[in-house]
Amino acid sequence: MIDYTEKIPNNVDLGRDRVLQRALEHWQPAYMGWWYDMGPTESHNYEVYLRTAITVEPDGWAKFGYVRMPEYRWGIFLQPRSAERQVNFGTHKGDPAWQEVPGEYRSTLRRVIVTQGDTEPASVEQQRMLGMCCPSLYDLRNIFQVNVEEGRHLWAMVYLLHRYFGRDGREEAEALLERRSGDVDNPRILGAFNEPTPDWLAFYMFTFFTDRDGKFQLSALAESGFDPLARTCRFMLTEEAHHMFVGETGVSRILQRTCEVMNEHKVETPAEVRALGVIDLETMQKYLNFHYSVTIDLFGSDASSNAATYYTTGLKGRYDETKIGDDHILADEVYPVYEVVGNKIVEKKVPALTALNERLRDDYIHEIQAGVDRWNRVMEKAGVSFRLRLPHKGFHRAIGNFAGHFISADGEVLTKEAWQNHEREWLPAPEDHAFVQSLMTGRVVEPGKFANWIAPPIRGINGQPLNFEYVRFN
Numbered sequence: 001m002i003d004y005t006e007k008i009p010n011n012v013d014l015g016r017d018r019v020l021q022r023a024l025e026h027w028q029p030a031y032m033g034w035w036y037d038m039g040p041t042e043s044h045n046y047e048v049y050l051r052t053a054i055t056v057e058p059d060g061w062a063k064f065g066y067v068r069m070p071e072y073r074w075g076i077f078l079q080p081r082s083a084e085r086q087v088n089f090g091t092h093k094g095d096p097a098w099q100e101v102p103g104e105y106r107s108t109l110r111r112v113i114v115t116q117g118d119t120e121p122a123s124v125e126q127q128r129m130l131g132m133c134c135p136s137l138y139d140l141r142n143i144f145q146v147n148v149e150e151g152r153h154l155w156a157m158v159y160l161l162h163r164y165f166g167r168d169g170r171e172e173a174e175a176l177l178e179r180r181s182g183d184v185d186n187p188r189i190l191g192a193f194n195e196p197t198p199d200w201l202a203f204y205m206f207t208f209f210t211d212r213d214g215k216f217q218l219s220a221l222a223e224s225g226f227d228p229l230a231r232t233c234r235f236m237l238t239e240e241a242h243h244m245f246v247g248e249t250g251v252s253r254i255l256q257r258t259c260e261v262m263n264e265h266k267v268e269t270p271a272e273v274r275a276l277g278v279i280d281l282e283t284m285q286k287y288l289n290f291h292y293s294v295t296i297d298l299f300g301s302d303a304s305s306n307a308a309t310y311y312t313t314g315l316k317g318r319y320d321e322t323k324i325g326d327d328h329i330l331a332d333e334v335y336p337v338y339e340v341v342g343n344k345i346v347e348k349k350v351p352a353l354t355a356l357n358e359r360l361r362d363d364y365i366h367e368i369q370a371g372v373d374r375w376n377r378v379m380e381k382a383g384v385s386f387r388l389r390l391p392h393k394g395f396h397r398a399i400g401n402f403a404g405h406f407i408s409a410d411g412e413v414l415t416k417e418a419w420q421n422h423e424r425e426w427l428p429a430p431e432d433h434a435f436v437q438s439l440m441t442g443r444v445v446e447p448g449k450f451a452n453w454i455a456p457p458i459r460g461i462n463g464q465p466l467n468f469e470y471v472r473f474n
């Protein structure tokens with residue numbers, strides 16, 4: 001018998017709960033089977049310079065060192081419990097935070113945890129081929145870091161399912177290893193997690209846009225009245241920051257490289273830029289439009305009775321709930337949402353409780369805009385006049401009030417035909433994908449070397465130089 005108290009680093013006193021320990025012992029080989037099948041392809045013998053969470057202390061929570069990924073120590077960490085913590089919103093506001101699942105909310109809460117948990121292995125599946133065409137050892141190490149931590153986030157949700165939901169929790173934990181991203185018969189739960197991530201530009205866009213959706217969902221769950229969920233999500237957010245960093249800096253570095261080449265060769269048109277082996281800014285905009293629109297769908301319907309229920313029952317709060325200066329009940333508040341009436345988009349005030357998805361989406365968009373502004377400073381500094389911008393919120397939406405409507409990137413209501421006539425200007429067409437992929441046919445693995453289409457980062461990982469051997473292939 002393997003001593004799992006040693007094998008699974010944890011701060012939940014796993015060794016003292018034999019039943020839970022056995023349940024996780026049973027799940028662990030299935031998880032490893034999933035990792036071997038669906039984790040990064042051909043990577044199992046690589047030694048990767050990874051960070052591993054070892055405590056929840058803000059300083060020194062992780063250590064760095066070479067690890068073969070199947071031997072990564074996927075640990076279970078919750079932020080420490082605070083005895084005074086209360087339910088901070090909804091009808092139970094002011095009650096002590098729950099340490100066990102309230103019986104009447106059991107199935108709702110399980111659904112919330114399963115939906116979050118399902119996204120974690122999904123993104124690993126989406127990204128599993130990208131190591132074969134990495135632009136550098138630094139980037140290869142970063143994608144592997146993201147992958148192992150998404151694996152840990154799955155562990156975090158599975159711990160909650162096993163610890164608090166008995167047999168149906170264990171069944172859900174197994175199903176989390178059975179669904180597959182993009183599978184016709186047994187897909188992942190949410191749309192964006194069934195989209196392919198076919199190239200590194202898509203990967204950077206995904207970690208900027210979609211991992212940030214993860215941040216906002218985790219932040220809302222970190223406010224939960226169910227204390228173990230709140231404490232779990234708080235720690236996951238520590239790791240999530242690096243994923244978004246990888247995405248934001250990845251896109252920045254591509255923009256920088258493209259601008260350098262445009263300036264050096266005094267070229268501007270997409271065809272001229274592409275001929276020099278870098279990604280034209282128009283294509284960057286199209287990828288942005290795609291990833292932004294499929295990600296804002298993840299927040300759900302603009303008006304949602306489920307969202308209202310999650311809130312009033314104290315299960316899922318707002319972003320930064322405890323920093324908001326209102327009554328945290330929201331019974332009398334309204335919030336603006338948008339809908340299409342005829343050929344116009346009109347604002348409509350709805351009860352704030354039903355608009356909580358929209359509100360979280362707006363908080364997210366606010367943060368996304370700041371990131372796009374930072375990207376635009378790369379072009380500004382380089383003296384290139386092109387600017388990236390977010391398309392209208394209603395553009396290319398499949399969920400909520402805009403679903404079924406044809407909204408242009410500028411927010412005009414179009415007919416289906418008119419929209420389709422412009423689709424290639426707004427979204428990556430097959431030839432755009434083909435071009436991006438043509439730049440990424442092999443991998444760049446010489447320490448300190450970077451593919452032609454991306455600039456090196458400003459600094460290495462954990463103070464290591466850029467020419468550090470971040471991955472050893474053996």
Ligand SMILES: [Fe+2]
Nearest residue numbers: 120150153214
């Ligand atoms: Fe995650």
Ligand SMILES: [Fe+2]
Nearest residue numbers: 211214240243
């Ligand atoms: Fe992530």
